[in-house]
Amino acid sequence: MKHSLAEIAGIAGARLIGDEKIQISGIANIASAGAEDLTFVEDEKLLGDALRSDAGAVIAGEFAAHAAGKPLLIARNPRLAFARVGSFLHPARRHEPGVHSTAIIHHSVQLGKQVAIQPNVVLTEGVVVGDKTRIGPGTAIGADVVIGSNCNIAANVTIYPGTKMGDHVTVHAGAVLGADGFGYVRDPGTGRYEKFPQIGTLVIEDDVEIGANTTIDRGALGPTVIGRGTKLDNMVHIGHNVQVGENVVIAAQTGISGSCVIEKNAVIAGQVGIADHVRIEEGAILGAQCGVPSKKVIRGKGVVFWGTPARPIREYLKELAVLAKLAKKG
Amino acid sequence: MKHSLAEIAGIAGARLIGDEKIQISGIANIASAGAEDLTFVEDEKLLGDALRSDAGAVIAGEFAAHAAGKPLLIARNPRLAFARVGSFLHPARRHEPGVHSTAIIHHSVQLGKQVAIQPNVVLTEGVVVGDKTRIGPGTAIGADVVIGSNCNIAANVTIYPGTKMGDHVTVHAGAVLGADGFGYVRDPGTGRYEKFPQIGTLVIEDDVEIGANTTIDRGALGPTVIGRGTKLDNMVHIGHNVQVGENVVIAAQTGISGSCVIEKNAVIAGQVGIADHVRIEEGAILGAQCGVPSKKVIRGKGVVFWGTPARPIREYLKELAVLAKLAKKG
């Protein structure tokens, strides 16, 4: 479906320079954009490429205001403006509402309006599903799980009993939510490990996105909590009783051990390891593969930490430089 | 259901001080315990908090024997005693025995007594399932797999043909057991990788627990073995022909390459990487994120290793300290 550039400028919250009647039907990167596509450029160095491309129009920053050759949308944050146009032109695939005949739904289950319950879904006793939520094929949901409205739970997800989930939550395929935490006590007599009770819960707040094959354990006694707006990439591991604040970003394959607190606005790169009882304070940034030992506190809004044990990146880079110098001499 | 503190003391193997008629119905941590809850304290510093809490009674160590204000259960190992009371008061969710009508079960399958075969389970030719074992929704079990009694296999698990599993094994959702190992041989002529045969087996002994989305590969020629009582956290990877001994603990996201031997009582933290043909000897301890290069032997009961390549933690910490000092000077 086509939209005038004037309409697109409104969606983008951008200033239009050039022909407002140009028709736009999609978004694309510079290399593949066609005449009906909008592309974007954040970095002034790429502006020439964008202007020479086949794109119908370009979203760019203020730096492009005097450029010629194509209709322009000037935005304060070109990436954000582009993302919004993308969401408008390419909305998420709509799942046909309805309950598939192969879904297995306990008579006590409460389904909201316009839910899409897809093939082979299993909804156990006491499950509640909010309006317009989709549950994908093969997903198994345990007793008394509550899922909010407008959620998108993909295929082959498993949600353990008692998990609570807010609205607008996206869960990608293969994720496992609310499994037992990893807690044992060794019997010094027999040498055997006995299970420490894992009877807590898992609470996932609104607007969370959870990547494919990610696992989040229930609490041992209290809850594990994932705060509003937090985004988890694929294969992230969150241990029991972890408290993740709002608007936290955690990249792929990072693991967070039991009872950690990750405060709001923290940014955690991929393959980071955080031992138990750590506190990552508001807005701290952990570089890829870094490791935080047990019970440490990481503090500093906007400060980047790196290495194992994690330290301010300036220190770490200096250590690397000193070491490289010594090795060259040696 | 309520139990007298006298009965609870018996379960805990603890000495009761105070009112033995107090009624206890659950366990909880100090912060959330109510009047019918038992809580516990291992660390003398937290004893005051426990005594001031709303808990009905407190399990603690000998250090608390003269404390006042609450009924006490004095145990040599308060955490172990608490875990046992927890198991008693909050037993694992019982799965209703029965075979769900949507389960697809080959006529040659042998089912024990009181099994719970849940919706959409697939049991292929020759599968054997022991008494009181539960197989969760969507779990697919390949030909000739043998599963013991009292096992709990969660939802969306996949078990490849020929895997053998003992009794009292717990497998969390999304785990994949017995897939092909990662073995190829390059044809120098074509540059293509050809598959090295992956025709071995996987043997999982009694009392093993396997975390969510963990993968354990079958052997290439012989078996992969997970020893009795061993506990694997989420997203652990065990390669082909690995031999894991008894009572080994392996935390989340650790990977063990082909043909390693992990002897009994080893403790392996999270995100550890162990290259092929490594031997971790009895009782060694590997710190989080450490890396053990190919063919190394790690030796030392109770010795902690850290870093990549893994070395005794004392050495590693000394190196870190020296480096930090040099960087400050530099």
Place this chain on the structure above:
Amino acid sequence: MKHSLAEIAGIAGARLIGDEKIQISGIANIASAGAEDLTFVEDEKLLGDALRSDAGAVIAGEFAAHAAGKPLLIARNPRLAFARVGSFLHPARRHEPGVHSTAIIHHSVQLGKQVAIQPNVVLTEGVVVGDKTRIGPGTAIGADVVIGSNCNIAANVTIYPGTKMGDHVTVHAGAVLGADGFGYVRDPGTGRYEKFPQIGTLVIEDDVEIGANTTIDRGALGPTVIGRGTKLDNMVHIGHNVQVGENVVIAAQTGISGSCVIEKNAVIAGQVGIADHVRIEEGAILGAQCGVPSKKVIRGKGVVFWGTPARPIREYLKELAVLAKLAKKG
């Protein structure tokens, strides 16, 4: 089924020394081989063990040409020869062609000849499946996915809409192909993360093997591509818009961030972390757990890199040695 050693020599492309009428029915390692088994030895030091074993015959290199005691197959590459005999004697389990009655198949789906569509498979609108391809139990395949011929898709796999897959592709259980990449833009006003469009595709070329619980994301705008003959181990993560060339090997738990290019013949060990926009040039080798920072180029056919940030292993080992020496002094 038995075959004469003469026939086996032909399969192996090896020179036969000894009794060509010996009957061989299987392959085995030295320790477990029986009278009808073929075993192999690459390392001259193990030749004695092989000759003293119960094996019916031994594949070995030229070094064994004058050994006595057993029929021998002399091959330039004993491991490759052995693998080929293994594939011949133990062909992959054949899946009975047919469409199981519980499979849910949209009327628009095109199925090739002799496909095996197993229980509880879901094939959504527009899916195409090539000849002789197997789709395992519980696997869910989204709209417009195209799968080639002779593919083996195991159980509980999820393939997102639009993914294209060539011929002879193997996908192990629990893998998730084509999920959304991890891309957000922060609104500086609200502090909330908004989703960057993830509307690209995933293309998997011929002869690729994908390990259990591995995740490969679709592109954000363009495609993610996995090149012909590439092999991915378990729990590998491939981010959006990554381009992996031909005959690349990537071991377990490695993660590759968005927009990286991995050129052909690269070898990447386990738990490696590669940040976004990195280029790994042809034939480079990344050691286990190493880390490559954003936008770096790793160059050197056959050169091994190690450490974080990844550097040529010679440099890294020298740094380690210098540091250990300083720590001993200090």
